[in-house]
Amino acid sequence: MELNSPGEGEIEISVFSRGYGESICIHIGDSRWIIIDSLTEKDGTPAALKYLNSIGVTPDRVTAVLLTHWHDDHVRGAAQIVDACTDAVIAISSVLRHDEFKAFLRRTPSAAISRTTSGVDELMSIIKCLNQRGKSPHFCMANRKILEEFNDAALSFEALSPCDNDFLQMLERIAAVVVPDGVAMRLPAPSRNDISVVTTIQVSGRMFLFGADLEVSKEGYGWHALHGDAWRKRGRADFYKVAHHGSVTGEFPPIWEEFLRPDVMTVLTPWSRGTKLPKATDVQRIAGQTRNCFAASKVRQPKSSFAAAAVQRSLKDADIQVYREPNETGHIRFRSHGEDQWKVDFVSGDSCSLAEVFG
Amino acid sequence: MQNLLQARSASDVGFSVNSSLKFEGGVSIDRATIFDKIYMNAVNRSVKKINELKVDLSSGADSHHELESDAIMTSDDDCKVIDIPKMFNTTVVNGLSINTLQEWRGIVTECYDGYFSADLYDLMHSEGDRQIAEIPLIDVAPSDRGKIAPGVIFHLLVGFVRRPGGNQGRETMIYLRRHKPTASSKTAELADLLDELV
Numbered sequence: 001m002e003l004n005s006p007g008e009g010e011i012e013i014s015v016f017s018r019g020y021g022e023s024i025c026i027h028i029g030d031s032r033w034i035i036i037d038s039l040t041e042k043d044g045t046p047a048a049l050k051y052l053n054s055i056g057v058t059p060d061r062v063t064a065v066l067l068t069h070w071h072d073d074h075v076r077g078a079a080q081i082v083d084a085c086t087d088a089v090i091a092i093s094s095v096l097r098h099d100e101f102k103a104f105l106r107r108t109p110s111a112a113i114s115r116t117t118s119g120v121d122e123l124m125s126i127i128k129c130l131n132q133r134g135k136s137p138h139f140c141m142a143n144r145k146i147l148e149e150f151n152d153a154a155l156s157f158e159a160l161s162p163c164d165n166d167f168l169q170m171l172e173r174i175a176a177v178v179v180p181d182g183v184a185m186r187l188p189a190p191s192r193n194d195i196s197v198v199t200t201i202q203v204s205g206r207m208f209l210f211g212a213d214l215e216v217s218k219e220g221y222g223w224h225a226l227h228g229d230a231w232r233k234r235g236r237a238d239f240y241k242v243a244h245h246g247s248v249t250g251e252f253p254p255i256w257e258e259f260l261r262p263d264v265m266t267v268l269t270p271w272s273r274g275t276k277l278p279k280a281t282d283v284q285r286i287a288g289q290t291r292n293c294f295a296a297s298k299v300r301q302p303k304s305s306f307a308a309a310a311v312q313r314s315l316k317d318a319d320i321q322v323y324r325e326p327n328e329t330g331h332i333r334f335r336s337h338g339e340d341q342w343k344v345d346f347v348s349g350d351s352c353s354l355a356e357v358f359g
Numbered sequence: 360m361q362n363l364l365q366a367r368s369a370s371d372v373g374f375s376v377n378s379s380l381k382f383e384g385g386v387s388i389d390r391a392t393i394f395d396k397i398y399m400n401a402v403n404r405s406v407k408k409i410n411e412l413k414v415d416l417s418s419g420a421d422s423h424h425e426l427e428s429d430a431i432m433t434s435d436d437d438c439k440v441i442d443i444p445k446m447f448n449t450t451v452v453n454g455l456s457i458n459t460l461q462e463w464r465g466i467v468t469e470c471y472d473g474y475f476s477a478d479l480y481d482l483m484h485s486e487g488d489r490q491i492a493e494i495p496l497i498d499v500a501p502s503d504r505g506k507i508a509p510g511v512i513f514h515l516l517v518g519f520v521r522r523p524g525g526n527q528g529r530e531t532m533i534y535l536r537r538h539k540p541t542a543s544s545k546t547a548e549l550a551d552l553l554d555e556l557v
Contacts, residue, residue, distance in 0.1 A: 097556070105547060105553075106546070106547045120545050123549060127555075131552065136556055137556070274469050275471060308460060308461065310517075310529060314460075314517040314531045315517065318495070318531040319495050319498070320495070320515075322479060322490055323492075324491070325490075
């Protein structure tokens with residue numbers, strides 16, 4: 001497919017997935033872009049940068065970079081993006097500035113092993129880069145604007161989570177992390193997504209919702225808090241990046257009833273590891289809410305990795321599956337000139353409609 | 360040594376590709392199947408293992424690698440016959456000596472009911488991509504199962520085990536990286552960098 005850049009006033013939302021990881025590029029008009037999260041291509045290049053380069057957009061046109069949370073599937077290659085996008089606001093989790101988190105880092109020795117400490121290395125590179133620039137990152141909390149411009153397009157890029165409760169709960173969880181004695185490990189990531197940053201972009205009177213990996217928790221936390229506090233009377237979005245890979249743990253009925261327009265344009269990024277997401281019931285549930293549902297890649301079944309026959313037999317005997325990540329990144333592109341006027345392109349990889357997500 | 364580096368197939372170094380190698384205990388391996396995989400990476404592996412050994416020693420790992428393949432690196436320039444068993448790297452895990460066919464370093468990414476998933480990094484092939492594994496917990500030694508958690512680093516080996524009685528058998532082994540915490544860990548350095556933020 002021939003790639004070209006969107007028109008000046010055209011909205012574009014490009015979503016990338018490899019069955020593990022997601023990244024989103026949003027054209028907010030006037031040749032300016034926002035990047036949310038990062039995944040890398042097989043050659044280690046961030047998919048977002050590679051795409052922007054392929055359509056002739058230079059990194060200085062990136063206005064903001066948001067890393068929604070510190071899970072590997074959302075930050076691989078993020079340091080390269082931060083390094084390249086010298087003019088962008090870098091938005092990261094507010095947990096990083098808290099003394100509790102720093103104390104956690106100081107008491108959690110991470111094994112100094114190359115190629116296996118990407119989380120720490122990625123974060124260190126970003127912080128070093130920002131320190132050299134003398135720029136502070138934007139620390140995300142609910143109801144805090146990342147960008148706001150009062151011009152004709154009236155741009156607003158706003159975080160709707162995490163709320164104070166989620167944040168305090170996260171700090172408690174950090175304090176409770178126990179590193180197994182004497183075992184080498186990399187910096188452990190929180191197992192839940194409580195501090196994942198949900199955002200809206202409002203531009204030219206339209207609104208798009210990006211659900212990150214936020215999960216449903218309880219009253220006053222997660223999506224409940226967003227519903228009761230942050231959303232208020234914002235109106236309805238006409239694009240939704242489905243939360244947490246379409247999992248039922250990210251499903252909060254008021255999202256569909258109060259936050260989104262009927263038959264909203266939706267996309268999810270599958271999780272092809274372990275328990276795999278979405279499940280057939282998730283697809284059915286989402287398809288019941290909107291006719292316009294898509295996936296940036298398919299739920300991929302593991303393919304046996306290269307190894308000598310003797311090794312393969314041993315792994316099979318031990319019931320161990322070893323497989324490679326897919327070579328090609330799924331890329332789906334949404335372009336729009338106005339409300340209800342979306343054009344969907346399956347640009348590369350196995351991006352598809354949600355009905356085809358299982359193959 | 361020169362001939363060894365220039366050789367590109369089994370016949371280049373003087374043995375038939377259709378024969379099998381027999382080991383103690385009656386185990387036989389088809390040379391043609393394993394030769395290219397083992398031989399073509401032998402030199403690189405040796406160098407990597409030396410570096411690996413340095414890292415393990417500095418971090419207090421409880422396994423050690425006997426660099427039998429050093430014999431290849433220092434052999435006579437005119438030598439054309441390779442002692443195949445010496446092309447294996449030998450690792451000793453929990454008192455068992457294992458001639459390694461394949462070895463990965465893994466990081467546990469998620470834990471599920473009865474199994475865990477992990478990112479694997481190939482230690483035998485210099486340009487190996489990251490691979491993904493799903494491993495039953497039962498494959499981990501009972502004493503280590505409770506330690507499996509996201510972030511934990513382990514090694515996954517497939518190879519031929521030499522048992523104390525002399526028998527050999529092909530086995531898959533998992534052992535956890537032991538770690539001696541150091542004062543100047545990367546995480547502490549990161550905390551310092553965060554302190555410096557404007």
